[in-house]
Amino acid sequence: AQSVTQLGSHVSVSEGALVLLRCNYSSSVPPYLFWYVQYPNQGLQLLLKYTTGATLVKGINGFEAEFKKSETSFHLTKPSAHMSDAAEYFCAVSVVKAAGNKLTFGGGTRVLVKP
Amino acid sequence: SQTIHQWPATLVQPVGSPLSLECTVEGTSNPNLYWYRQAAGRGLQLLFYSIGIDQISSEVPQNLSASRPQDRQFILSSKKLLLSDSGFYLCAWSVSGALGNYGYTFGSGTRLTVV
Numbered sequence: 001a002q003s004v005t006q007l008g009s010h011v012s013v014s015e016g017a018l019v020l021l022r023c024n025y026s027s028s029v030p031p032y033l034f035w036y037v038q039y040p041n042q043g044l045q046l047l048l049k050y051t052t053g054a055t056l057v058k059g060i061n062g063f064e065a066e067f068k069k070s071e072t073s074f075h076l077t078k079p080s081a082h083m084s085d086a087a088e089y090f091c092a093v094s095v096v097k098a099a100g101n102k103l104t105f106g107g108g109t110r111v112l113v114k115p
Numbered sequence: 116s117q118t119i120h121q122w123p124a125t126l127v128q129p130v131g132s133p134l135s136l137e138c139t140v141e142g143t144s145n146p147n148l149y150w151y152r153q154a155a156g157r158g159l160q161l162l163f164y165s166i167g168i169d170q171i172s173s174e175v176p177q178n179l180s181a182s183r184p185q186d187r188q189f190i191l192s193s194k195k196l197l198l199s200d201s202g203f204y205l206c207a208w209s210v211s212g213a214l215g216n217y218g219y220t221f222g223s224g225t226r227l228t229v230v
Contacts, residue, residue, distance in 0.1 A: 034218045043121075043205055043221035044159075090159065094218070101147070101209060103219055107158040 002027045002093045006106035014114050019063075019078040021109050023091035026072060032094035033074040034103065035065055039087045047089075050074060061085070086113045117142035121206045121222030128229055134179075134193040136225050138206030141187065146208040148189040149219065150181055153203040165189060166211065201229045 007022040025031055032051050036044040048059025055067040061084075065076045074091060091106040118141045128134060140146050150162040161174045163181035171181050178197050182190045189206060203226050207219040 032218075036221075041203075041224065041226060043223045044207075044219075045221070046218055049218055092218075101217075102149075102161065102164060105159040 002031070002104050004091050004093050004104055004106035006089075006091050006109050008109055009107060010110045010112065012112045012114060013081045015083055016080050019076075019081045019085060019111065021076040021089050021091075021111070023065075023074045023076065023106060024072055025074060025091070025093045027093055032101075033065075033067060034092040034094070035059065035063070035074075035076050036090045036092065036105075037061075037087050038090065038108075044090060047076070081111075081113050083113050083115065086111055117208075117220065119206065119208055119220055119222045121225060123225060124223065125226045126228070128196050128227065130198055130229055131195045134191070134196050134200070134227070136191040136204055136206075136227075138189045138191075138222055139187055140189075140208045143187070143208070143210075145186060145211045147211055148183065149207040149209070150189065150191050151205040151207065153205065155202070159205070163191070196229045198229050201227055203227075 003026045005024045013019055034049045035047040037047050038044045047063050048057045050057050050067045058064045063078045065074050067074050088108050088110045090108045092103040094101050094103055121138045148165045151159045152162055163171055163173055165171050165183045168183050179193050203224050205224045206222040209219045210217040
């Protein structure tokens with residue numbers, strides 16, 4: 001069965017500092033991986049995704065993530081945090097079955113940005 | 116373009132009352148549809164998913180049920196709400212079929228408080 005582990009349920013960064021959110025997955029087949037962001041009382045918005053090809057994936061709002069098969073990781077980074085990055089972030093792996101795909105989500109990481 | 120609508124945005128219901136949350140998708144046909152719940156301090160829990168009209172799969176035994184009376188309509192219901200049903204409910208859709216690389220598009224969510 002597929003699973004996703006996000007290290008750290010809360011991360012605090014200073015404005016302008018590097019944002020690093022860790023995600024490790026387990027999958028018996030080559031995975032499709034996703035990062036979503038959720039602002040308070042809103043739905044989830046897709047930040048970026050890895051399907052095939054280039055392992056460094058760029059997304060919206062200056063975020064990027066790198067798929068490392070040997071480490072079974074898909075960590076999310078942003079070089080310089082902005083106050084608007086304060087939100088909760090979810091890593092997810094896609095499980096493809098004959099009956100349709102299902103996303104398995106990590107527990108989420110809440111990011112606090114300090115001025 | 117595709118859009119997903121979810122309502123109501125907030126709901127306060129007494130214990131033992133019925134529940135009906137509705138989700139509709141526009142701009143696509145035969146989508147896969149999903150209901151997730153976020154309880155306070157917990158991650159995203161998949162409740163139900165559907166690959167077609169009247170085709171519902173339940174992920175977690177509970178006090179809730181789901182129905183899909185039309186291709187792009189997904190309804191979450193309960194006959195008698197429990198306090199533990201409180202949470203943030205999210206509807207999502209994805210491209211139909213066994214394709215894992217598209218991810219999900221989420222609605223804006225319903226905050227349910229059972230009192």
